[in-house]
Amino acid sequence: MNLKRHFPHDPESRVLEDALCLVFLERQLADLADRNSEDKVINALQKAWRKMSPAGRAAAGKLSCGPRERALLEKALQTGG
Numbered sequence: 512m513n514l515k516r517h518f519p520h521d522p523e524s525r526v527l528e529d530a531l532c533l534v535f536l537e538r539q540l541a542d543l544a545d546r547n548s549e550d551k552v553i554n555a556l557q558k559a560w561r562k563m564s565p566a567g568r569a570a571a572g573k574l575s576c577g578p579r580e581r582a583l584l585e586k587a588l589q590t591g592g
Contacts, residue, residue: 529567532559536571540580556587
């Protein structure tokens with residue numbers, strides 16, 4: 512499952528990828544934004560968003576995050592997420 516060989520068709524690997532993306536959004540995004548350019552952060556957000564299932568995206572929309580992180584996510588989705 513960790514190898515995600517059958518991603519995105521395997522339901523278990525989809526759940527794993529959603530979980531990884533949600534952890535990134537909730538726990539790592541602020542630090543990434545502190546250390547990198549806005550373009551790099553937006554690129555990372557767009558990649559994560561594309562990997563997530565509709566259920567993962569819905570869960571991401573319910574996460575509590577700071578205004579800067581919310582603005583970065585909104586910008587990423589507007590420009591190609």
